[in-house]
Amino acid sequence: MQYKKVYVAVELLVRTDGSVRPQYMIWEDGTSYPIDRVLHITPAASLKVGGRGIRYTVVIGGRERHLFEENGRWFVEARQS
Numbered sequence: 336m337q338y339k340k341v342y343v344a345v346e347l348l349v350r351t352d353g354s355v356r357p358q359y360m361i362w363e364d365g366t367s368y369p370i371d372r373v374l375h376i377t378p379a380a381s382l383k384v385g386g387r388g389i390r391y392t393v394v395i396g397g398r399e400r401h402l403f404e405e406n407g408r409w410f411v412e413a414r415q416s
Contacts, residue, residue, distance in 0.1 A: 337415040340384040345409040
C-alpha cells in the first residue's frame with residue numbers, strides 16, 4: 336500500500352504548563368474530526384512518508400492514527416489511491 340504526506344490543520348489546547356494537546360484535525364476539504372484521546376507522544380520519524388518530528392498517537396472515530404508535528408506544521412500518513 337502506498338502512502339502520501341497530507342498536511343492538515345489542527346486545533347490545539349495549550350495548557351498552562353506549556354503542554355500541547357490536539358483537539359481537532361481538519362482535513363483538506365474542511366471536514367473537522369474530533370480527537371477522542373491522545374494515547375502517546377514521542378519524537379519519531381514517519382517511516383511511510385518521511386519527515387521527523389513529534390508523533391502523536393491519537394484516537395479519531397474509534398481508530399488509532401498517527402498525527403505528526405514537524406517544524407510547526409502538522410501532517411498525517413494518508414493512503415494513496
